[in-house]
Amino acid sequence: MTQINRQLVLASRPEGAATTDNFRLVETPLAPLAEGQFRVRNHYLSLDPYMRGRMNDSKSYAAPQPLDEVMIGGTVGEVVESKHPKFAAGDKVVAMFGWQEYGTSDGTGVRKVDDTHVPLSAYLGSVGMPGVTAWYGLNRIIAPKAGETVVVSAASGAVGSVVGQLAKLAGARAVGIAGGEDKCRYVVESLGFDACVDYKAGNLYQDLKAATPEGVDGYFENVGGEVLDATLARMNAFGRIALCGMIANYDGEPLPLKRPALLLTQRLLVQGFIVSEHPDVWPEALTQLGTLVAQKKLHYRESIAQGLERAPEAFIGLLKGKNFGKQLVRLI
């Protein structure tokens, strides 16, 4: 009996906010493996803000997601069948198989991982692309000195949670910005940040000021919009801003930066970056992050949607900050 692979393809491009109607579930029979191929049953699909950019047909750092093809995405899973000399059934792998239940590969871009001490799903989060993103922005752009203050937005998320914990390990004061009391409590109590500001409480600048009495030396930006405006106004001279994401901009009209002259008066450094363009740091970063997770010195939280068909809804929730921690879809 031919096995069926369920897949989610991009059906249409969003006009304004993305909706579940932009995706379509299709069922595709799996072809027999050719020599040199192997097949992976995906256990988890990673949902990440960058995917929103790919849904547009506009100039960006990456080519748009083609219509009617499987949505791009990181996955972890287990090899279930192999005609490849280096991959055997039972191997656990990280890959970019996208929004589907099975992946077929010749090994290109697929990495075997060890889930003895690190849970498989963590390879999509703290010990994966989001973790390396945090590592790069913090260590290569912000480079905090002991005693400095580092602020990170989307602080309870997959990237932000790692930024603040690494900043603490470097001896800095870590201040998060997150949406809602629950997330803020988690950021302080479970992740060990020094403070967290709830941007939904309606008093962002004043609360941030209170949480950063000595100003801000490093800012890791995942959000943009009013959160960026508020933090910019708290930056100390010679501050560094790692510009990683501007999720507030992804749906709809561009959000302006209100006071760009602060970049000059405070002699700030701003560096936009995409972690995939810095492959040189991945081995070192993944080794450190994996060790910290295995030692339980780096904590994280996951929001898990069950079943491929729930991916669109979970993804749209992610864009609105409804997730709490790394957003995953469990596919088994």
Place this chain on the structure above:
Amino acid sequence: MTQINRQLVLASRPEGAATTDNFRLVETPLAPLAEGQFRVRNHYLSLDPYMRGRMNDSKSYAAPQPLDEVMIGGTVGEVVESKHPKFAAGDKVVAMFGWQEYGTSDGTGVRKVDDTHVPLSAYLGSVGMPGVTAWYGLNRIIAPKAGETVVVSAASGAVGSVVGQLAKLAGARAVGIAGGEDKCRYVVESLGFDACVDYKAGNLYQDLKAATPEGVDGYFENVGGEVLDATLARMNAFGRIALCGMIANYDGEPLPLKRPALLLTQRLLVQGFIVSEHPDVWPEALTQLGTLVAQKKLHYRESIAQGLERAPEAFIGLLKGKNFGKQLVRLI
């Protein structure tokens, strides 16, 4: 007979745009020199955009100019009387004596210069603070590779003119932005830029696009506002922006940056800087700039107002772009 020193002091802080009423001319008798002092007859006073920031009583990178004291400013002149072992009558010096005809000093912050091959006034321009500003931003932030495109705003001014000429010497394509046909013609024909866009012509973005067919790799910003928005939209991936001035912001309300998300999508570097905070580069930069001016490989133009009493009007003209080249006041 006691000699009189004419001085301009800050009489009041601007509300909105600066006006000539913010300054007051005073006449002060010169005291006899004490042992270890010398007196300089200032020949030229430098007018620079940074002075506008000092007129405000707001947080900036420098302390505000105190009211009723001589306005800050760079000067060149000649020692006319000395009780100092290292300075003799006839020595030419660069100093920060401010908006006045005479300066008295114990030598702190005063530098002797040689005007045999470099005109004295150039030590306030291409071979002075504006020149080193251009040198630092171009070499230490933009660091253009041969064949890259470098854009500079206020291109006919004291800083911009040096930026573009140094970019050309580094093998880059130099594109200026300036206000008016005359300035643009000068930038191309006399300074040797590859192109110049007249922002007053009303078609800034389209004209800039035509002048930068391969996009922009480095941008030296002196202006801010719509000029920054337009150039940002032309930046290539991994572009560098040296943020030196935002003269469009100096009078009045902050001007927003319309599309900050471009900093991320194009992975741009932005670095605000103040050249006085980088004293390590001054000797190397001044040597190079002095050599280039003496060899007539670095060209410049001056707007000269005659007489101290004309300084306020000339300064306000500078803020509005009425100067053409380095704005000076001749004091003799």
